Amino acid sequence: MAREAMEYDVVIVGAGPAGLTTAIKLKQLDPNLSVCILEKGSEVGAHILSGNVFETKALDELLPNWRNENAPIKTKVSKEKFLFLGKKSSLSWPTWLLPAVQKNHKNYIISLANFCRWLAEQAEKLGVEIFPGFPASEVLYNDDGSVKGVATLDMGLDKDGNKKDTYQEGMELHAKVTVFSEGCRGHLGKQLIKKFSLDEGKNPQQYGIGLKEIWEVSEQQHQEGLVMHTAGWPLDSKTYGGSFIYHAENRQIYLGYVIGLDYQNPYLSPFDEFQRFKTHPAIRKMFEGGKRISFGARALIEGGIQSLPKMYMPGALLIGCDAGTLNMPKIKGSHTAMKSGIVAAEAVVENIKNKADLSIYEKKFKDSWAYKELHAARNVKPSFSWGLILGIIFTGIDQILFRGKLPFTLKHKHADHEALKPAKEMPKIEYPKPDGKLTFDKTSSVYLTGTNHTENQPVHLKLKDPELPIKYTLQKYDEPAQRYCPVGVYEVQKEKFVINSQNCIHCKTCDIKEPSQNITWVCPEGGGGPKYGNM
């Protein structure tokens, strides 16, 4: 029997900054369009995690009146610092020597989750229908091969796939145009890129994992508006990464660490590098006596335009980081994601009204300031494959002297999952034991994410070959899933590979970093996953 189906003009997958922007812009351009957004989180914002120092450029274009609409964008950046860390030492880099892309004096420290909740209210006022707790789990195609829409996941299946009493069949959502805005490594976006060969002729995509904590500190330790970044220790010079420390409102500090997923040592644990980072004397003093109130992690895009796939296909568009629009040297993606959403909406309206080809979306994007920005930023990340020092020197020349206008483009040579070296060739890393005050273990951290998946449901982390982790990955790489997963979903117990999928926080790192690409992240039952507050 055919599933129930609903027809919309536009279906958007994912209520992040890109998807919500598209919805708002569509309704501004034509209030009669029917637009709906599917969101896998239990509410808008529940799965949003970002730094975030926010550049308002795209928002100024979308909702110029946002200052009078009580938008949660309040804390203006008042001071900036950049530190190079040695094991015990720290060197402050003068801010006038920072490339322009890293200057933030016009920007705001925000919670992207709260901003998305606000955007969702604006969208709903315009008549957009938003359905949180309904993950899109499959792409539907027309007979001619074009994208027809998506289907939501069946609910109420037990772990073996049998129907429980609460079973409810998923339903189909058909659209004239389907817009995919799932964020970095969207599981449908990944399928579309493959099916339509959207990445043909592009460099392999590059990713990072971002970990974030929110701390409440004393008034003396807090300096509202301070934006600080560090590079160096505890990472070795071959590993790309660094920290962010943003002093937000209400004596809160947003603290985070980003590590490029092209790291080589299978013993590296991004979670533990982050914890260790906090013990540096220059960092420790900012948090001592404070209280950690939130934790989370999410993969992010680092590939830039070299890895940006074709963003359109028959019947559908990829926007934001489902395509990969983050500006890495700027460490920002919300404004470019929103800009891609704005031009996507313009293209969709022209497509529906005047039968314009969807390729105009990519043309419009390439003509936009967002693409110019990404173009100027393109050589920074690949230059760090030469190591930290050469990377900094090159970036100084590229970004300060030439402002990103050097007449060549560096390439990303490998996909992240190809970067790991065999365990026997790499040094083991001993991480210090957490003290439960400044540094923590994974168990207490996952508790703070509020993540949960109904117990008796199919495992949403699929192994292509169930034997591979023990037979091959454990031998060769000492099964790095035990370490790259920031919440301990994967364990090796007595020669058995255990997947604690109920702990998953949907960061997608396993789907990216597994050396044989043996793990596939699929959608769990709706409403599952983290319940982030103001991340």
Added chain:
Amino acid sequence: MKILVAVKRVIDYNVQIRVKEDGSGVHTDNVKMSTNPPDDNAVEESVKLKESGKVKEVVAISIGEDKAQETIRKALAVGADKGIHVKADNYIEPLGIAKILKKIVEKEKPDMVFLGKQAIDDDCNQTGQMLAAMLNWPQATFTSKVNLKEKSVEIVREIDEGLETIEVNLPAVVSCDLRLNEPRFASLPNIMKAKKKPMEQINAKDLGVDLTNRIQQIKVEEPPKRKAGIKVANVAELVSKLKNEAKVL
């Protein structure tokens, strides 16, 4: 037959509760809110009774700020027919809630009131009992099974000693346990239909009941942190520690 089912908006059970530093309460800003879990069971059972043909109408009520309407919409999306939102911006104790519910009962004239056995935020477990007393109706609490008859309802109760079966005459107040049923998911089309179902709005102040809180809250604090356990080498050491350190023997 008609059922009035009460639902409360509480902090989602997956969220880690944070106590405010000044001890005045807990943080609710940017916190995921949901329907109180046993209230979900109360809605589910009401809807099941309606589907069985024994009940004609299910009315969902919530008392609280404007966002309580989301909680009512959820009940409408799984099958309730009509919503009543009693708007109140301040915290109201169970006694006040029971008084409001009594007023609504007098107006709506249901044959049964279904509600959760207690709310997971204040854990009072009082509203159902107080309401029954004020209405002078029979009450059946901690219900894990409902068998509705013509003029009475047979109830299985979860009690310390096991299961107790009682039969109460209608009209009655029934408070529901988590074991009663497994609440269904709301489907997309039903969520959309729920947006069009009627929702009446009433101001708590206009009901003419005394909502003054009687309880003075002195302080809210986190439970003490559990200390890490230790391993003992043998039974003798365990006994000695229980005797001398824990002083429980």
